[in-house]
Amino acid sequence: xxxxxxxxxxxxxxxxxxxxxxxxxxxxxxxxxxxxxxxxxxxxxxxxxxxxxxxxxxxxxxxxxxxxxxxxxxxxxxxxxxxxxxxxxxxxxxxxxxxxxxxxxxxxxxxxxxxxxxxxxxxxxxxxxxxxxxxxxxxxxxxxxxxxxxxxxxxxxx
Numbered sequence: 001x002x003x004x005x006x007x008x009x010x011x012x013x014x015x016x017x018x019x020x021x022x023x024x025x026x027x028x029x030x031x032x033x034x035x036x037x038x039x040x041x042x043x044x045x046x047x048x049x050x051x052x053x054x055x056x057x058x059x060x061x062x063x064x065x066x067x068x069x070x071x072x073x074x075x076x077x078x079x080x081x082x083x084x085x086x087x088x089x090x091x092x093x094x095x096x097x098x099x100x101x102x103x104x105x106x107x108x109x110x111x112x113x114x115x116x117x118x119x120x121x122x123x124x125x126x127x128x129x130x131x132x133x134x135x136x137x138x139x140x141x142x143x144x145x146x147x148x149x150x151x152x153x154x155x156x157x158x
Contacts, residue, residue, distance in 0.1 A: 027106040027140075034145040035113050035136050039096065042079070051075050054147050055139055061151035075147075090124040098134060109140040117152070129158040 034053065041050035054075035061068050062078065064085040069078045086092070099116035112135070119130040137149040 027111070028104045030145055031104055031106060031111045031113055031138055032101055034138060034147070035115070035134075036098065038136075038147060039098065039134075047079055051079070053145075055141075058147060059149040063152060063154055092122045092125075094119070094121040096120075096134075102133075111138040111140070111145065112136070113138065119152075119154075130154050131156045 038050050038053045041047065041053070056072045057070075058072075058074040059068070059070050060074050060078045062082075064081065066081070069075075069081070086094070096117055096119040099118070101113060101115040103112060103114040105112045114133060114135045117132050117134045119132060121128055132152055132154045135151050135153070136147055138145045139148045140146075
């Protein structure tokens, strides 16, 4: 009886240990995919998908006024403010691909992501290139990873 309990325990332990690295790698992949999917849907025709990826309490920091948005409507409020800012500033033809992630930390149901970003656009018809960093915090829910906060930080402007 004692031996079978030990063997069951050892078997369960080994199964758990064997699945941890795969699960951890999968979590990191899911976090990266979530961030990319969010950015891919920041388009007028797909914005509802991006907004649905935001947690109920989100914090956003960005380079245009009012520079910060918080709460359940933060993602939608930021999107509206960005559209107004772009129109007033003559910004068109935006593109903001991410570089290879520099940080993807997953700790239980929380994650932190950082990647370089190259933000290109036209301002009054003239091309502009910004390099920056995009940092995102996420929370795993029953519906998948949700964004709890993000910040864009411009590093260079050409």
